[in-house]
Amino acid sequence: MKALPQSVYYAIGIIMMKGVSLLMIPYITRKLSLAEYGSLESLVLLADIGTILFSFGLVDAMYRYVGTTEGSEKKRLISNCFTLSFLFSVFGALLLAVSMTQLIAFLPVKFEPYQLILLAIPILIDGLISIPLTLMRMQAMAKKFCQLNVAKALIQALITFVTLELGFGIDGVIVAATVSSVLLALALIRYQWDQMGSFGYLKDSAMLLKFCIPVLIGSTSVYMITGLDRWLLAQYVGVEQLAIYAIAVKFALLLALVLQPYALWWFPNRMATLQQNDGEKKCADLALLGVNAGIVIALGMALTVPSLLMLLLPESYHAAGGITVALLAINAVKNAGDYMNLGCFSGNSSQSQMWIHIGCAAFAVAGYFWFVPQYGLWGVVAILGSVYLLRLMLLYVVSQSIQPLNYAHRTWILSILTSVSAWYLHAWVSQPLSPILTLINGLLFGIATIILLIALRVIPVHDFIFSKVKSLKKQYVRTS
Known part of the structure; x- marks a missing residue:
């Protein structure tokens, strides 16, 4: 098969x-x-x-x-x-x-x-x-x-x-x-x-x-x-707050689920792609496609999931909506680290990721014990965001030192700026609206953002269509 x-x-x-x-x-x-x-x-x-x-x-x-x-x-x-x-x-x-x-x-x-x-x-x-x-x-x-x-x-x-x-x-x-x-x-x-x-x-x-x-x-x-974050929430804040956080975590993990088909194709093939002609450029472009897809999908979920939670769950769980938005942003950062780390798998460098994870874990443990008792749920979110941002930077620096790739950084910067602007504008417009209207508004904002990113060539639909047209022309020439 x-x-x-x-x-x-x-x-x-x-x-x-x-x-x-x-x-x-x-x-x-x-x-x-x-x-x-x-x-x-x-x-x-x-x-x-x-x-x-x-x-x-x-x-x-x-x-x-x-x-x-x-x-x-x-x-x-x-x-x-x-x-x-x-x-x-x-x-x-x-x-x-x-x-x-x-x-x-x-x-x-x-x-x-x-x-x-x-x-x-x-x-x-x-x-x-x-x-x-x-x-x-x-x-x-x-x-x-x-x-x-x-x-x-x-x-x-x-x-x-x-x-x-x-x-x-x-x-x-x-x-x-x-x-x-x-x-x-x-x-x-x-x-x-x-x-x-x-x-x-x-x-x-x-x-x-x-x-x-x-x-x-x-x-x-x-x-x-x-995992330690939730243990400490249960111990210092109570199981009720842990329940709200657990719901937010489950819905935020939808980001990884939606990206899974692309990940299942890309991760096993990235080293083989690197060996192809112009492999370094292909790897950089395909990795950034995964990064930008994570940002855009996270935005789409941030625009819709909080209102869905209000419609689907009992009122006692509605506070999970704001936490979910923050965790989606963090998961987008985590996803970027997963894609922009090709060098960590090159040669005999596979243990570099282990040491990075150990360092990030030590930072997380110290942060959780310091911030969770004082700030509860949002203390967890702050530490988790800091840890994954640190992980992204370390993975990128180590990976680039082993296998330099020429990333088009303009694309992820545009993705972030456009997504943040869309989310804040949506939040401002949706303040007086009901959950159903907020959900519809979020869908419209998500579609508009995708169209804008396609126009800016962040989402490479033009390249895909051009390559397909070129391939069809070649087939037509051969058959004629």
Whole structure:
């Protein structure tokens, strides 16, 4: 199967999974109080860090080693990765058993032991699930990968709906996540066994773990930026404010979801593009296309999402609208860092990103502990924006020192100036309007901004049309 159809399947799968989750938010927020939703978010944060720690970066090790081997050696490496993942899961279960009391006392929100046990099941089997799903991606089984993940999302949504209707509250949401993960693991057992043929091979563990540790450190550092903020909100400000922030985060992440199809195509192809004729210019232009798309899409969402939240969610969640706008701007900065870092992947420089993330994580931790107790939600936003701006500058400087690219900086400057102007003008015009009229006004402003950016050649529609016309002319000349 070719790369484009593969990317289409991945895009469909991701959009369906995230879409189901987002569509459930208006329903869940009407079934759970602000405090209950904040408590649920605390459990999600615990699940996130548990998944990072007990997965131990083995998926990245598979990309590195399994993808370059064949035959019996490949089966042994797969068995080694799966066996390590199983051992980490057993270790995690034992650790939970002996530290349950201390963990409950440490958490910012009080939970019952049975709730943590239910939560631990999907955490501990996530690594066992990730390995066969990763193999499917490596073997171009995008359709099967998509089907399984969408089925899991739909089953989880259905169980969540039923249990909330029966009045189980947070417990119902946890049960839905647990049951759907167990069913996915059972569905993957046969495929995983066919790939490895045996269980218990550990002779290559030292090589694998040596590669995994920097990945684990980098992933943990990223979590310190995007997870510690919510822990401290729950501790210092309360779960109600955490719930508002969690809603804003989920809607702001739509930016990455919309950009995912382009990212799925560009990121695997950027190094190959660099090797082409005029590859440096192509890479610079295509990277800036991703940056500018992020800015424009963030603007479109900033113009519409706050009014949508007012229409879809209970009044107690409406404060999330302003936070969402700020987080969209921050995510646009983060997206720019993701695209303008090609040099960090050139040669033997892959660890440069790890050190940048460690430095940014240290800055974030210090900032959160200083600002969150004093400024609450907006303290988190200020630190998060500062961290991602610092990350962008560091990635750009390091990348350019390794692989200089001639970026057309005029385009992103025009994107920012136009977007900021459009947002402020929209906010001024929409002050006396109802949420529905504000939404319509936002759509009109978004369309007008896109037309202006096309006219300014920031969005390269002219170049695309010209290249297509040129290609059609060549085909016509050949046929005639």
